[in-house]
Amino acid sequence: MKICDKENCSGCGICSLVCKKNAIIMQEDDDGFIFPVIDETICVSCNLCYKRCPVNHNKKRQPLDSLAIIGNNNSLSASGGVFATIATRYLQEGSYVYAATLSKKNKKFIVKHQRIKSVDDLKRFTGSIYSQSDITPIIEDVKEKLILKKKVLFCGTPCQVQGIKNYVGDDNDNLLTIDLFCHGVPSNKMFNDYLIFLEDRNKRNINCFTFRDKKRGWGLFPSVLFDNGKRKIYANTSSYYRLFLSGALNRTSCYNCRFADNERVGDLSIGDFWGSQEFIELQNRDKKNLSKTGISAVLVNTELGKSTLYEYEDDFSIYSSNIESIAEKNDAIMRPTKKNAFRESIMQVYRKEGYTGIEQWFRNQFARQLFFSKLKNIVCKK
Numbered sequence: 001m002k003i004c005d006k007e008n009c010s011g012c013g014i015c016s017l018v019c020k021k022n023a024i025i026m027q028e029d030d031d032g033f034i035f036p037v038i039d040e041t042i043c044v045s046c047n048l049c050y051k052r053c054p055v056n057h058n059k060k061r062q063p064l065d066s067l068a069i070i071g072n073n074n075s076l077s078a079s080g081g082v083f084a085t086i087a088t089r090y091l092q093e094g095s096y097v098y099a100a101t102l103s104k105k106n107k108k109f110i111v112k113h114q115r116i117k118s119v120d121d122l123k124r125f126t127g128s129i130y131s132q133s134d135i136t137p138i139i140e141d142v143k144e145k146l147i148l149k150k151k152v153l154f155c156g157t158p159c160q161v162q163g164i165k166n167y168v169g170d171d172n173d174n175l176l177t178i179d180l181f182c183h184g185v186p187s188n189k190m191f192n193d194y195l196i197f198l199e200d201r202n203k204r205n206i207n208c209f210t211f212r213d214k215k216r217g218w219g220l221f222p223s224v225l226f227d228n229g230k231r232k233i234y235a236n237t238s239s240y241y242r243l244f245l246s247g248a249l250n251r252t253s254c255y256n257c258r259f260a261d262n263e264r265v266g267d268l269s270i271g272d273f274w275g276s277q278e279f280i281e282l283q284n285r286d287k288k289n290l291s292k293t294g295i296s297a298v299l300v301n302t303e304l305g306k307s308t309l310y311e312y313e314d315d316f317s318i319y320s321s322n323i324e325s326i327a328e329k330n331d332a333i334m335r336p337t338k339k340n341a342f343r344e345s346i347m348q349v350y351r352k353e354g355y356t357g358i359e360q361w362f363r364n365q366f367a368r369q370l371f372f373s374k375l376k377n378i379v380c381k382k
């Protein structure tokens with residue numbers, strides 16, 4: 001039984017959940033990515049896993065509208081806080097919200113989707129985590145809530161959104177999905193190894209890692225919370241961040257991504273609207289605060305997405321836009337990320353030497369650039 005080609009599999013785990021014979025387990029490969037493995041002695045060739053796989057079955061739609069939005073709950077969000085603002089309303093109304101979060105258990109860092117318990121709890125679920133999140137723990141719960149006719153909001157990468165829809169049945173009016181413009185994901189294992197490497201190097205425990213620290217403004221500003229306080233780090237000198245941005249650490253499916261397109265699977269699609277000032281005349285207040293609040297590019301793909309935004313319009317500053325302006329500085333909605341020429345050698349180093357090998361490789365390879373990046377960071381100091 002073959003569900004889809006390995007290089008296209010996004011590792012969503014939906015196949016393992018739909019198999020009534022429990023013939024599929026999700027297993028980590030040598031690079032830390034999760035893939036399904038089928039026990040052929042149990043499989044009865046019913047084909048259900050094939051039918052529910054988001055790679056084989058996806059329904060993409062041309063957006064109805066393209067907008068630029070700043071939500072009123074954006075202080076911890078990666079960009080304009082569209083997710084956090086809608087999630088706040090859902091939670092206040094007693095509806096259900098599922099999103100990704102980073103936690104630490106038994107000295108291991110885990111990225112997974114969970115149900116958000118309250119508006120206060122939402123803090124743990126805002127911001128971007130540039131590593132694969134496991135959605136399997138929440139899928140059954142999402143389905144149960146929908147069977148009970150509860151309103152559900154799910155936010156994640158497009159392959160996850162399509163996976164959820166294939167599991168619960170497409171076009172359920174109670175399920176609002178938000179997909180992210182998506183550059184790709186490194187494995188949770190590699191991200192964990194990077195954080196452990198930082199802990200060892202600094203001889204400190206890490207309580208939290210933030211890829212987009214809004215206290216430093218809207219941009220790619222990471223910070224790490226050690227047990228003795230918070231420390232700024234820099235995207236251009238962090239091996240993990242820089243290699244992620246250069247397309248060297250992604251899952252193979254991300255380089256062949258079927259969802260990196262301006263036709264979308266979620267009700268709404270959100271990303272950073274880099275360079276928005278070139279295209280949009282912002283109101284004075286928004287212009288003044290832009291470097292703090294950020295602004296989201298939003299594709300409105302369904303009537304449900306549209307009615308949700310207008311129902312909560314008092315919570316947003318909404319500007320009209322178009323897909324060409326949004327795509328100008330955002331490749332993720334036009335084409336998959338290009339595989340970095342070094343990816344295979346980096347993975348080989350990782351297999352042999354673990355994350356310390358990657359760090360060493362990075363320091364050697366980019367010695368000169370790192371020297372100038374460090375100087376620039378000292379001068380700019382953000």
Ligand SMILES: Cc1cc2nc3c(=O)[nH]c(=O)nc-3n(C[C@H](O)[C@H](O)[C@H](O)COP(=O)(O)OP(=O)(O)OC[C@H]3O[C@@H](n4cnc5c(N)ncnc54)[C@H](O)[C@@H]3O)c2cc1C
Pocket residue numbers: 076077078079080081082083084085098099100101111125126127128129130131132133155156157180181182183184185270271272273296330332
């Ligand atoms: C792996 C990844 C790659 C991305 N690539 C791009 C890109 O190339 N271009 C671009 O414009 N935007 C990209 N984004 C989206 C961008 O970083 C912001 O998440 C987006 O603008 C939403 O901002 P917000 O302020 O509305 O959301 P917030 O209020 O910050 O909420 C963030 C939402 O993202 C979800 N999320 C965070 N990490 C993950 C994860 N690992 N897996 C699944 N869901 C997650 C959270 O569950 C939460 O619902 C990417 C995000 C991720 C996670």
Ligand code: SF4
Pocket residue numbers: 001018019020021022023024038042043044045046047048049050
């Ligand atoms: S074909 Fe059916 S029995 Fe076999 S692995 Fe897939 S879902 Fe399970």
Ligand code: SF4
Pocket residue numbers: 003004008009010011012013014015016035036052053054055163
């Ligand atoms: S993409 Fe998801 S459903 Fe398809 S084979 Fe991979 S893990 Fe299974």
Ligand code: SF4
Pocket residue numbers: 010157158159160182183184185251253254255257258259260
């Ligand atoms: S790039 Fe595509 S396959 Fe990779 S995580 Fe994003 S949506 Fe999924």
